[in-house]
Amino acid sequence: MIWDKEAETAIRKVPFFVRKKVRKRVENFVADKGGNRVTLEDVRALKKKFLSKGGMESEIRGYDVSACFGGRGCPNSVAPSSAQLVKDIDALMEKADILGFLKLEVKGDLKFHHELRVSISDCPNACSQPQIADIGIIGAALPGITAEPCTLCRACVEICPEGAVSLNDEGPEINTSTCLACGKCMGACPTGTLDTDKSGYRVLLGGRLGRHPRLGMEVPDILSHQEVLDLVRRCLEFYKTHSRGGKRFSHVLESLSQII
Numbered sequence: 001m002i003w004d005k006e007a008e009t010a011i012r013k014v015p016f017f018v019r020k021k022v023r024k025r026v027e028n029f030v031a032d033k034g035g036n037r038v039t040l041e042d043v044r045a046l047k048k049k050f051l052s053k054g055g056m057e058s059e060i061r062g063y064d065v066s067a068c069f070g071g072r073g074c075p076n077s078v079a080p081s082s083a084q085l086v087k088d089i090d091a092l093m094e095k096a097d098i099l100g101f102l103k104l105e106v107k108g109d110l111k112f113h114h115e116l117r118v119s120i121s122d123c124p125n126a127c128s129q130p131q132i133a134d135i136g137i138i139g140a141a142l143p144g145i146t147a148e149p150c151t152l153c154r155a156c157v158e159i160c161p162e163g164a165v166s167l168n169d170e171g172p173e174i175n176t177s178t179c180l181a182c183g184k185c186m187g188a189c190p191t192g193t194l195d196t197d198k199s200g201y202r203v204l205l206g207g208r209l210g211r212h213p214r215l216g217m218e219v220p221d222i223l224s225h226q227e228v229l230d231l232v233r234r235c236l237e238f239y240k241t242h243s244r245g246g247k248r249f250s251h252v253l254e255s256l257s258q259i260i
């Protein structure tokens with residue numbers, strides 16, 4: 001989607017706490033009209049709707065599932081199928097009727113900060129900030145060592161941003177406690193000595209910003225697409241069972257062991 005200069009200037013004046021939402025809605029609004037260019041008039045129309053009385057609440061879906069740009073061709077992406085994952089998690093949210101649940105639980109107007117947030121990044125660079133989402137998901141490709149002979153070329157050592165690869169006389173060793181499963185070493189290996197051992201997603205639960213911020217806690221292991229969906233479904237059940245009065249997911253995670 002292309003933004004006119006005036007439209008871009010106007011969107012920067014929208015209050016920061018709704019700017020991302022308004023930007024997304026403006027692009028959807030233009031796409032629904034069959035356009036691919038955002039004008040100043042488009043921004044004004046949506047801004048007015050958002051900031052009018054009751055306008056914000058009418059835009060609240062109860063949850064937000066967002067993703068980084070990995071699916072649109074970012075070369076760092078190692079997520080197997082994040083576009084489908086967004087759709088599948090969206091369907092789980094609808095089925096769980098998170099919006100209906102929040103309407104029952106929250107006294108007064110629903111606000112964006114009540115929404116349950118899922119953020120997906122296609123690689124450990126984490127551009128969509130999954131660490132501070134209720135449920136953060138990060139694409140992962142874990143390296144494994146195959147039987148193919150290593151030429152000791154050092155490409156894997158040099159490319160690893162974590163210093164997690166070392167070489168002995170026979171080939172590579174991976175430090176699994178520092179490896180972030182970014183997939184770079186396998187891509188650089190010319191012989192196939194390093195190859196993908198496991199591909200999927202890392203998952204973090206219970207991140208948030210606000211007065212008492214905290215990063216999400218990482219679930220052990222790399223999960224498959226279906227395992228991520230199963231975990232999200234259990235998180236939603238847990239949240240609806242234990243959250244009262246609009247309390248955030250991260251505040252009701254004391255019984256984490258019940259869901260993982």
Ligand code: SF4
Nearest residue numbers: 068070074122123127
């Ligand atoms: S998180 Fe990774 S894959 Fe996604 S946009 Fe950022 S660098 Fe690209």
Ligand code: SF4
Nearest residue numbers: 160179180182183185
């Ligand atoms: S997957 Fe990434 S972090 Fe892990 S060893 Fe390879 S290059 Fe390093």
Ligand code: SF4
Nearest residue numbers: 150151153154156189
């Ligand atoms: S990139 Fe491959 S061939 Fe080169 S040192 Fe690493 S494992 Fe060996």
